[in-house]
Amino acid sequence: xxxxxxxxxxxxxxxxxxxxxxxxxxxxxxxxxxxxxxxxxxxxxxxxxxxxxxxxxxxxxxxxxxxxxxxxxxxxxxxxxxxxxxxxxxxxxxxxxxxxxxxxxxxxxxxxxxxxxxxxxxxxxxxxxx
Numbered sequence: 001x002x003x004x005x006x007x008x009x010x011x012x013x014x015x016x017x018x019x020x021x022x023x024x025x026x027x028x029x030x031x032x033x034x035x036x037x038x039x040x041x042x043x044x045x046x047x048x049x050x051x052x053x054x055x056x057x058x059x060x061x062x063x064x065x066x067x068x069x070x071x072x073x074x075x076x077x078x079x080x081x082x083x084x085x086x087x088x089x090x091x092x093x094x095x096x097x098x099x100x101x102x103x104x105x106x107x108x109x110x111x112x113x114x115x116x117x118x119x120x121x122x123x124x125x126x127x128x129x130x
Contacts, residue, residue, distance in 0.1 A: 026059075027051045028105040030087055036098040038063055039073035039115065050103060052077075052112065061112055076113040078102075083109045 031047045043063065052061040052075060063071040083106075090102035104111045 026053070028087065028103070028108070030063075030089055030103055032089060032091075032100070034091075034098055036089075036091060036100050038071040038100055041071045043071055050112070059112070061114065073114050075115070078111045078113050080104070080109050080111055083107050 028050050029047065030050055032043075032045050034045050036043055036045075046065065048070070049064040050061055051064060052059040054060065057077050059075050059077055061073055061075045062069045063073075084104045086106040088104045089100050090104075092099045092101050100114050102111050102113050
């Protein structure tokens with residue numbers, strides 16, 4: 001009976017370990033050297049942890065400093081042909097504001113296109129107003 005209990009405990013422990021490692025893959029770090037805008041919110045230069053929910057192409061990404069969420073935005077997971085050698089961000093300086101458009105992670109073959117799902121909706125609504 002003790003062997004049965006021990007086996008169940010080990011299986012449960014492995015399940016928790018595997019589940020936590022699966023969630024751990026949905027995060028990355030980003031160092032930004034200038035103030036920038038995410039989803040209309042101004043953020044200071046600095047280091048951020050990015051965490052996102054969802055396993056499909058459309059996700060919700062949180063910009064974290066420590067345990068505090070400082071911004072949230074929709075994003076699209078984009079598959080890359082090759083992995084980048086380091087973490088980086090694509091920033092658009094149009095309109096006098098530095099707006100983050102994409103985040104690439106070192107060693108990973110995917111990137112987050114920030115606001116990718118919203119841009120398609122906004123593009124369609126502005127075309128219909130003409």
